[in-house]
Amino acid sequence: MSAATRPAPPRDAGPGAPTAAEQLALRVLSALLREDVLGLRTRSTPQDRADGRWLLLAPAGLALPVVAEGFQSEYAARLPLLELDGTPLTGLEAVLAALTGLAEAADRPGWAAFTEECRQTLATMELHERTRAEVHSTLTDLYGADPARWSGPAAALGHDALAAHLDHPVYPTARGRSGLTEPELRAYAPEFHPAFELRWLAVPAGALTVHGDRPLPSWWPTPSWLGLDLAGGDDAWTTLPVHPLTVGEPLAGALRAAGLDGRAVLADRPYLTVVPTLSMRTVAVADDPGHHLKLPLATATLGRLNRRTIKPGTLVDGAAGQRLIEAVLAREPRFADRILHADEQSWAHAGHELLAVLLRRYPADAGLDRAVTVPLAALLAPAPGGRLVIDHLADRFHGGDPVALYDTLLDLLLDWQATLFGYGIALESHQQNTSVVFDEDGGLRLLYKDDDGPRIHTGRLAATLGEHGPGRAEFDDARIFGDGDRPLTDLFATITGHLCAGSLAFGLAAHGRAELGDLLDLLRRRLAEATERIGPAGAPLRAALLDAERLPVKAMVTAGTLLTKQRSGAADINKHYTDGPNYLRPDAVAAAPAGGAGATR
Template identity: 25%
Template sequence: MPTPPTTPAPPDGHTADPARTRADLHKHRPDLVTAYDAALPAARAAILSRLLNALHHEPIPGVTHRAHHVELSDGRTLTAPAAATLPFATPQPGLTAHLTDSDRSRDEAHDDPAALLRALDLGPHTERLAREIDNSVANLALAYADPPPTRAAQERRNAEGDPDGLGRLEQRVLDGHPLHPCTRTRGGMTVADVLAYAPEHRPVIRLRRLAVPPARWYGDTPPVLYAHPWQAGRLIDRYPWLTDAGQTEPVRPLMSLRTVAPLSGADHVKTAVDIQMTSAVRTVSPAAVRNGPRLSALLETLTADLPLTVLRETAAGAVLIDGRPQRHLAYLRRQAPRITATETVLPLGALPLLLPRLATDPYAWWHDLVHRLLPPLLTVLDRGVALEAHGQNTLLVLDGDRPARIVYRDLGGVRVSARRLRAHGVEAPPIEGDLPSDDPDVLRTKLTAAVLGTVTAQLVAVLARAGADPARLWASAAAAIRGTATDDAARLLSDPLPVKATTAMRLADDPLDDLWTTHDNPMAGA
């Protein structure tokens, strides 16, 4: 049986819009209906702001001019409060954009981002994206309606030295991707599924172990597929020769939903789920199954003298169909981070929850962070591997309240330069898929779009809202980069900052092809 397409249309009725979500809550969680209604305006504003930012900065079809407003090729004009169009904005509920005809005879007010997108009509894939945005709004409102019961600062203190602390902290993140309007899309899941499995609802689940006939197994592990419970029943129905071999110990879904952390602190497991989240259906490619151990060994060599821990991918496997490993029937296992009794580990994407309380002296704290984060990443880039150091993949270890060290996980999105490796006396291992590249622009973009254009820029925005001077923060980041003295450093300090154009990608014929936009570099001249 052929592998499902990478971006399948979700089953009818499974990707709920706000109205369908509300109706389903009456059946599954009637206690949340009132809170959901109250949360919808904030969720609409958060997603609308992300969409407006994309319209002002990304290569969107039909957009011909961007200044204080957006002009469309048919003469219409879109206006909105300027602050709401900026990256990482924090708009108030009720945010509204106005779409005006060329002769100003008609002015439409839109506070619903999906309705605005449909009115804009930006090409043949407008409706696809509008459905995804509807679902993102619904799931974000559901997250806002069901917040964690304790303060993030107290949770962080409780997580010191606790192997389950990382999972608990990751499950506190409600907003997801800070720039993507599909930040909470869960294509293919029902509302009941979201409540049962999405990390922002703080579930503890168990994976299913599915025994695979040995002749159908690919990998160097016993022929057992570790399957997400959402996926497992569908797989058994489709492939009756898979047999249930019991459940795992209790695990917490992390920020990515399909990657789970055992409460005991044992290795994490990345599963395959035929669910679209943000820009892709989250399966495990055959290349990832093969590359993980090879890249782990390579990065262990490259980082041996650096204050950067790359979590090894220690095991992986996939089921063979017609002799080929299948991405929807695969998993991999990854080391869990290790911390001491006084340390806490959390993803950089969770840091905005804690940052104003941690950084009582924002400039000293920020200096410690950027000097621990940026130099080792740039050194690894110079040596031949561009890590995709975004807020979900990159972890900060705090000792008390101070940044102590950086941990990196997930090798699926890196880029590997055989030429740079050879220049440092290292032979590149066999790497499959789209990971190999010797193009310096490709390598720099992979790293900087994540760690500078998104992570650093978001954290600067958070500290600036708390009163810090963003120019001073960026100058500190520039000093950390300048101190590496690599060939890439000068370009990072002068080139515009790249950011993935996620909305333009969702409107493209092939939504998986990377598209990029750029922002002014606040470190230029610093």
């Protein structure tokens, strides 16, 4: 058996493997180093000791043991400890307390919030370790032992559950969800694959802004169906689904803020069984899983400022983003039937980020009932039995070779994203919003959703699409449009480059499926081909990704938790960047990889 196909043992298995607390400490320290928090990266000097390399931040009395990394940072933490004035600090709380003491006073509330995030994440990681076997048994009972045969929209939710057990490639505490208890996680989080019923709010019909001309599904309830006898009858009211975690003070506060307190009525009767998707706030209808409902939650993930509510403007932008993608597809017949997009035109809101819903419909005529649909975030997840999901998929669809599967994926992924760049478009289509569709005949397609945060080059879009696609007036967020390539190349690098393609290369190497150098050569070659295919329009992309000394890297801890927007200067916390080494350059020195593809929730 070759190195490219030999199964690797689970990373958290075996004697001497780091505990959950040690894993989290390594991830946190690596993220703080990558983002140059307190000058750990740019103000430190290397020192080689008997046990390996350390970085010394002499003015602060700090020393961090490191190892060469190469994916988004020159170094990663080598040991789960930090040295302060010669004294080793080995617990994450002690490490964070020391760093908090060195932070400026204005930033210490952010450090306190991050410390709490770490506590919540560690509790969740330990819960995952205790329950993983139980979850795998449940998924096997529901869908079978081989995830490469989990066909159809319902079984796709099983892949979401597997992906939810992985860490994010960038954000170290992604598995934590602020303020949720263990019973709430078990009842509503995707990694436990629960089913639950929604609550419903009856709202005076005129109080809702509604978009979309397709009729609602037959299961959408009327007030009387929910047991409500309201003045004016059903025609005078509209029903709005509410996630159970939003019921209570979050919902009451939203109704007061929207002027609906005493006017809207919450039905006592729960109705409609749903299953959470990887994003948690989006749920699939259990008996009609081709329909998803995106519902606001009063919690945060990927940082305290990254709230899981739904701002009304993002519904406008998501619908316009879908129309933009469809306008490009209409002019690019070679992608016909290879690129799919969910319908996101049906939405409603009452002018408040906790009073909103998106009804997402997956293509009914695209053969998804017979296909295996897997989010990119799930490919490196351990499946029931211990092998990786990508190994099972490779066995069925690519002759047992996961690198061949990766190559086929890269070919379509980079071709499509480079084509969009040629039109002046970059998508925030990370590994949660991008799914791979494996057809029975071995064909591979990509399925997209949630394109509400693109970056668009105004002039190039006008020159390529003209009046054939939505213009600036059809989007809500003014930050989407600009006159330069930099916002697009930054987004392409950090999303398509790092999260969708690069993390898989480093992850496959870490799991022993191939040599890292070979995987990066493959990625570099496919990206070069994609940029060449779009002609002169590809020059900025090639310069920014293949030829640049350094690549943009998301600074998510800094912008999402540690600093306020005023302190970080982040106009968008998901598009706030530092920089790291360019592993795509032919002369890049590839070191031992750390981490792999994970989940964005």
